[in-house]
Amino acid sequence: MDRDGTLSHEVGYVNHPSRFRLYPWTVAAVRAVNSAGWLAVVVTNQAGVARGYFPRSVFEEVQKRLNDEVAEGGGRLDGVYACLHHPEVGLAPYRVDCDCRKPRPGLLRRAEAELGADLKRSWVVGDRHGDLQLAWNVGARGALVKTGYGLGELTYLAPGWARPPDLVAENLLEAVERILSREAS
C-alpha cells in the first residue's frame, strides 16, 4: 500500500505531523488484509526529507502516528518502508540515485527479504501510475484507487498508459475487498 492519497489524505508534503490524516476506511482495510493472512506493507516515497522541506524526525513522527492509529483500531502493519531520497535535489546522504525510490523496486525487495513477501502473488495499491509501475516491475499486480491523485490520473492520463491498472477501486477498502475476493475464488 502506498501512503499519501491511499492510506491518508493527499495534502502535498506532510511537513508537520498535524497534516497527516488517515481516511476513515483505512483501518478497516488493514484489518481485512490482516484477517486474510496477507502481509500489510506500506511503501512510500518521502523525498521532502532529501529536499530539506522537513527533517527526518517529522517523517518518523508520522510513521509512529500511522502505526499507532492502525493499532488503536485493531489493525497491524507488518512493514512500513520509505524512500527518503532524491536523485538530483538536496544534500547527502539523501541526495542519491537510490534503488528504492518508487517505481524502482528496492522497498518491495526489502519486504521480500525481511518479511518473506511473495511479490509475484502480491498487489500494490496506490493512487499514482508510479505505484502501478512498481507492481509491474516485480511481477506483482497493481490496483489504482480514485482517492488522492487517482481520479485525475485515471481521467486524464490513464488513456495514454501502455498497460491499464489490473483493478480500479473507489478507495483502499474497496480495493482490498475486491482483491481478496478475487484471490479467494
Ligand SMILES: [Mg+2]
Ligand atoms: Mg500516493
Ligand SMILES: [Zn+2]
Ligand atoms: Zn530511496
